[in-house]
Amino acid sequence: MTFxxxxxxxxxxxxxGRFAQLPQEAEQLGLRRLMVLSTPDQRALxxxxxxxxxxxxxxxxxxxRMHVPVEVADAxxxxxxxxxxxGCVAIGxxxxxxxxxxxxxxxxxxxxxxxxxxxxSEMTPVWGLTEHGRKRTGRDRTVLPRSVLYDPExxxxxxxxxxxxxxxxxxxxxxxxxxxxxASPIVSLMAEEGVRSLATALPVIATNPQNTEARTDALRxxxxxxxxxxxxTMSLHHKLCHILGGTFDLPHxxxxxxxxxxxxxxxxPGAPGADRALRRALATDxxxxxxxxAAVELGxxxxxxxxxxxxxxxxxxxxxxxxQPYANPRPVTEAALRSLLTDALNGDLAL
Ligand code: NAD
Numbered sequence: 001m002t003f004x005x006x007x008x009x010x011x012x013x014x015x016x017g018r019f020a021q022l023p024q025e026a027e028q029l030g031l032r033r034l035m036v037l038s039t040p041d042q043r044a045l046x047x048x049x050x051x052x053x054x055x056x057x058x059x060x061x062x063x064x065r066m067h068v069p070v071e072v073a074d075a076x077x078x079x080x081x082x083x084x085x086x087g088c089v090a091i092g093x094x095x096x097x098x099x100x101x102x103x104x105x106x107x108x109x110x111x112x113x114x115x116x117x118x119x120x121s122e123m124t125p126v127w128g129l130t131e132h133g134r135k136r137t138g139r140d141r142t143v144l145p146r147s148v149l150y151d152p153e154x155x156x157x158x159x160x161x162x163x164x165x166x167x168x169x170x171x172x173x174x175x176x177x178x179x180x181x182x183a184s185p186i187v188s189l190m191a192e193e194g195v196r197s198l199a200t201a202l203p204v205i206a207t208n209p210q211n212t213e214a215r216t217d218a219l220r221x222x223x224x225x226x227x228x229x230x231x232x233t234m235s236l237h238h239k240l241c242h243i244l245g246g247t248f249d250l251p252h253x254x255x256x257x258x259x260x261x262x263x264x265x266x267x268x269p270g271a272p273g274a275d276r277a278l279r280r281a282l283a284t285d286x287x288x289x290x291x292x293x294a295a296v297e298l299g300x301x302x303x304x305x306x307x308x309x310x311x312x313x314x315x316x317x318x319x320x321x322x323x324q325p326y327a328n329p330r331p332v333t334e335a336a337l338r339s340l341l342t343d344a345l346n347g348d349l350a351l
Contacts, residue, residue, distance in 0.1 A: 004186040008125065008230055011147040012223065016212060019151040022052050022075035022089065025112055026316045029146055034112070037076065037099050042092050042116070045154070049091055049114070058083040064096040064262065066252070070131040073102035080109060090145070093117030093166070094252070101127040101143035113145040118166040118198070118218060119253070120173055120226025123148070135246050150223055152215040163205050164298040165253035166217060167198045170225035172256045173185040176235050177228035178274035181327040184266040187231050188277060190224040195220030199294070206298045207244060218273050235328040236321075237263040243320045250307050258307060261292035262344040270330035292349035303347025314341045
């Protein structure tokens with residue numbers, strides 16, 4: 001066995017009620033003028049954060065949007081400059097965390113994240129910006145949050161459909177980390193436990209969204225899966241989701257949810273160690289079928305067709321996916337890709 005593992009410098013505080021510790025967290029980092037970020041939907045939570053921070057709140061910016069449009073990033077950077085902010089607090093899902101990273105990328109302002117979905121962006125040095133309909137992404141340690149406060153109580157009102165799809169988004173990070181070219185024993189442990197936590201918690205959340213114990217397990221799983229995403233290089237699944245979101249405007253988390261069983265059906269025969277870990281974590285002998293059926297039973301769409309994709313789109317997706325080589329446990333041929341996408345379009349594994 002050979003591997004390289006580089007730990008990312010990050011402080012994580014976890015537990016029900018931790019949100020109230022935001023002022024102490026700011027103090028610990030020596031920050032005195034924080035700008036609070038959120039989406040318009042989560043303005044009330046952003047205002048709660050501002051109230052907690054009191055005099056150390058420099059302002060509230062509630063215009064975060066999916067995929068970080070450049071004009072929103074510019075407006076947020078201007079607001080940070082005009083208010084004299086010395087750091088940001090990002091409260092929300094991947095969209096708000098993404099906005100804080102866009103600010104950090106050009107200003108170097110430190111970020112405290114308070115995640116409220118399971119997307120995992122808060123654990124990664126990956127940023128993204130969208131301009132003229134195209135999303136650019138990159139890796140830069142500057143955008144890595146300094147501190148992450150995970151409070152399961154903030155996820156109690158995440159709607160069930162978003163909880164389930166966001167949970168599968170997290171599971172997808174762990175799955176691809178298990179067979180990543182830069183996988184390592186510590187990442188594999190985090191991945192297996194992250195998948196186990198989420199797979200156990202999501203069915204409970206689907207019937208009782210206010211169950212704090214299940215919400216705690218799910219958020220703990222999301223943290224572990226996010227850490228896997230931050231530590232490794234993703235393969236075919238994330239590549240295809242990027243194309244489906246970027247070119248075909250398919251919704252981020254639901255696309256991950258529908259596609260994951262089909263990518264695992266293709267990849268796991270070439271990644272026996274990952275297959276064994278996932279069988280253990282999910283207590284099943286058939287990982288792809290388990291993922292497909294569990295997602296549909298929890299109320300998600302069974303096929304890419306139901307997310308709006310058509311048969312004619314397969315040519316373009318195949319061409320884009322084959323245009324740039326990337327690491328994958330099995331070689332990706334045109335025939336294999338067409339077959340995978342056709343199966344996912346029809347939802348064959350969910351039948
Ligand atoms: P999101 O952040 O867009 O949130 C979706 C909606 O849910 C928003 O309106 C938000 O306000 C609302 N919401 C969030 N938490 C809530 C809660 N607890 N209760 C009620 N409503 C809540 O969705 P997301 O799936 O978390 O993030 C998707 C984005 O993150 C995509 O742009 C994706 O590319 C990016 N992402 C980036 C990385 C990375 O490492 N850079 C990793 C994962 C995702």
